[in-house]
Amino acid sequence: MTTVLCLPFIRRTTAGLLLTVALLLSGCSKTEVTSYRVAKEKDTELPGSMTAPANTSPTPPEKLTSTPSPAAAGADMAATPVPTASGPGLTWTAPAAWRAKPLGAMRKGSFDLVGEGGATADLSITAFPGAVGGDLANINRWRGQVALPPITEAELPKAAERFTANGLGFAVVDLASADPANPQRILGGMTPYQGAVWFFKLTGPDALVAKAKPAFLDFLKTVKTATP
Amino acid sequence: MKTILRDLRDFLVSLQLTVALLVFGMLLVFAATLDQTNLGIWGIQQKWFHTFIVWQDVRGVNLPIFPGGYFIGGLLLINLLAAHIERFKFTWRKAGIFLTHVGLILLLIGELLSGLWQEDFHLRLNEGETRNYAEAFRDNELVVTDVTDEKFDDVVAIPEILLARHTPVQHPRLPFRVVAKAHYPNSILQMRKPDGTPTLATTGLGREVVAVPQPITYKTDEANMPSAYVELIAPDASPGIFLVSTGLVAPQRFDYGGRTWKIGLRAKRIYKPYSLTLVKFSHDRYAGTEIPKNFSSRIKLTTPDGRDDREVLVYMNNPLRYAGLTFYQSGFANNDRTTILQVVRNPSWLLPYVACALMTVGLCAQFFIHLVAFVQKRRAKLSAPAVA
Numbered sequence: 001m002t003t004v005l006c007l008p009f010i011r012r013t014t015a016g017l018l019l020t021v022a023l024l025l026s027g028c029s030k031t032e033v034t035s036y037r038v039a040k041e042k043d044t045e046l047p048g049s050m051t052a053p054a055n056t057s058p059t060p061p062e063k064l065t066s067t068p069s070p071a072a073a074g075a076d077m078a079a080t081p082v083p084t085a086s087g088p089g090l091t092w093t094a095p096a097a098w099r100a101k102p103l104g105a106m107r108k109g110s111f112d113l114v115g116e117g118g119a120t121a122d123l124s125i126t127a128f129p130g131a132v133g134g135d136l137a138n139i140n141r142w143r144g145q146v147a148l149p150p151i152t153e154a155e156l157p158k159a160a161e162r163f164t165a166n167g168l169g170f171a172v173v174d175l176a177s178a179d180p181a182n183p184q185r186i187l188g189g190m191t192p193y194q195g196a197v198w199f200f201k202l203t204g205p206d207a208l209v210a211k212a213k214p215a216f217l218d219f220l221k222t223v224k225t226a227t228p
Numbered sequence: 229m230k231t232i233l234r235d236l237r238d239f240l241v242s243l244q245l246t247v248a249l250l251v252f253g254m255l256l257v258f259a260a261t262l263d264q265t266n267l268g269i270w271g272i273q274q275k276w277f278h279t280f281i282v283w284q285d286v287r288g289v290n291l292p293i294f295p296g297g298y299f300i301g302g303l304l305l306i307n308l309l310a311a312h313i314e315r316f317k318f319t320w321r322k323a324g325i326f327l328t329h330v331g332l333i334l335l336l337i338g339e340l341l342s343g344l345w346q347e348d349f350h351l352r353l354n355e356g357e358t359r360n361y362a363e364a365f366r367d368n369e370l371v372v373t374d375v376t377d378e379k380f381d382d383v384v385a386i387p388e389i390l391l392a393r394h395t396p397v398q399h400p401r402l403p404f405r406v407v408a409k410a411h412y413p414n415s416i417l418q419m420r421k422p423d424g425t426p427t428l429a430t431t432g433l434g435r436e437v438v439a440v441p442q443p444i445t446y447k448t449d450e451a452n453m454p455s456a457y458v459e460l461i462a463p464d465a466s467p468g469i470f471l472v473s474t475g476l477v478a479p480q481r482f483d484y485g486g487r488t489w490k491i492g493l494r495a496k497r498i499y500k501p502y503s504l505t506l507v508k509f510s511h512d513r514y515a516g517t518e519i520p521k522n523f524s525s526r527i528k529l530t531t532p533d534g535r536d537d538r539e540v541l542v543y544m545n546n547p548l549r550y551a552g553l554t555f556y557q558s559g560f561a562n563n564d565r566t567t568i569l570q571v572v573r574n575p576s577w578l579l580p581y582v583a584c585a586l587m588t589v590g591l592c593a594q595f596f597i598h599l600v601a602f603v604q605k606r607r608a609k610l611s612a613p614a615v616a
Binding site: 031032033034035036037038039040041089091092093094100102107108109110128137141144195196 | 354357375377378379380381382383384385386387389390397399401416418419447450499561562563564565
């Protein structure tokens with residue numbers, strides 16, 4: 001009743017399998033440089049000095065940071081997001097008048113606020129891992145963007161308005177430009193959440209942003225933990 | 229020489245080796261599970277399973293501490309195959325055992341192929357946005373693109389690992405050499421202080437922003453933000469040293485050799501000959517509550533040749549399977565205006581199913597054969613005349 005199968009066949013098959021495995025292992029490489037042609041793609045544009053040709057003279061940082069614009073806001077540090085592909089996040093409810101716009105590179109949220117005469121302010125929602133330098137560094141960075149001098153640690157308690165909404169502790173600053181020739185304003189809110197800091201930053205013309213402050217504060221109070 | 233070969237053969241076919249490998253396998257799973265609290269699921273897969281040797285940093289020295297998953301699984305596979313060749317003779321009485329072992333071999337091969345071939349990407353789409361590529365979760369690439377032409381971009385993509393190894397790259401499509409001066413697997417970006425924080429960058433955004441290295445994170449809800457300082461070296465006037473980072477929102481533009489270029493570090497992309505547009509993302513909740521009921525993405529699938537131009541609905545447990553890829557509903561963002569789809573390619577996805585089916589059939593067959601033999605034996609015993 002014993003049937004002996006063709007052993008050479010099994011040996012050959014097995015040798016083939018082992019050889020295939022060896023080849024697969026040897027071919028397991030992710031280090032190839034590739035090149036290809038794709039249809040034109042649009043990127044989020046960086047502001048002037050950042051997109052300037054490498055062989056041109058640099059735009060002074062002071063000028064860059066003192067003229068915030070929607071485009072600039074998309075490229076500065078507060079708009080440099082953590083590339084969290086998924087995972088827990090925050091949600092919010094924006095006023096109907098705010099115009100949602102594409103996220104660009106990797107903003108968590110992005111809105112335009114349009115005022116009289118077509119003036120536009122940009123609201124960006126971003127997140128960074130860790131403390132991102134702490135409240136003082138973040139506030140001083142925003143102050144620098146509207147040409148305000150940095151503050152010291154001692155001045156920090158008075159510099160930001162603090163409140164808690166939906167279990168999230170916010171620090172909010174209202175920074176108006178010291179440059180009368182370029183009246184800009186930043187309303188910035190930040191809250192730590194799950195090992196990252198979330199930034200809500202409204203940048204634009206002084207009058208428009210000042211008028212939008214109550215709506216901005218109400219908006220921050222709608223921010224809450226996303227239900228998975 | 230013959231003695232050594234015979235010893236080697238005896239070693240490879242021995243049952244003791246099988247038992248030892250199974251014990252090592254159990255220890256490996258146990259240790260990796262404990263280590264998961266430190267490294268997370270992705271970290272332990274790389275450190276313990278997708279490797280031949282497990283390395284551990286002991287007071288600054290990297291030491292091998294345990295055989296890795298590939299080593300144990302690979303040796304187990306060789307052991308099984310060698311034992312069959314050496315000892316196994318097919319008989320119908322052992323057909324079930326044979327099938328079970330074939331299933332086990334297939335399972336091991338399937339795991340190996342999955343480790344080698346499986347690719348995980350994600351596709352992030354805003355409502356109304358169209359994309360013809362997905363992005364890797366963890367692999368990144370330095371991209372140098374010739375954007376001179378108005379209709380298309382010529383892209384040269386350099387895997388991040390070459391930056392980490394500081395391997396100079398000279399590509400035929402680039403008029404300069406690409407050399408990483410520094411590479412940080414994880415970093416944060418900071419504005420340079422007015423007094424001038426030292427930076428390696430000589431041009432572009434790196435004159436205003438610096439990358440500060442950070443420890444690598446393995447947490448599932450965090451992502452590393454790699455950065456690098458990359459020098460472009462040409463025979464004449466070199467474009468300079470750029471700071472590139474996945475944290476920067478857009479690539480940096482520069483002119484060289486009468487052409488316009490862009491350089492940036494981004495998630496590795498896989499382009500496809502079709503495109504997907506997010507028509508609408510829906511996040512349904514039970515009435516009057518915030519409890520999620522359903523997430524779904526209405527996607528428009530289009531091919532350039534017009535063979536496919538249709539809408540599909542992707543929702544939980546109802547992925548889109550198309551051209552060898554599976555698109556699962558994975559997440560959402562931007563106040564329900566952005567969908568995140570997980571895109572998986574696994575050519576060997578069927579092997580584990582076939583393996584399990586073979587093992588099930590094999591075990592059942594073996595049990596049935598034994599049962600029949602037992603019943604026949606019992607009948608024979610009962611029908612045998614009693615001995616006085």
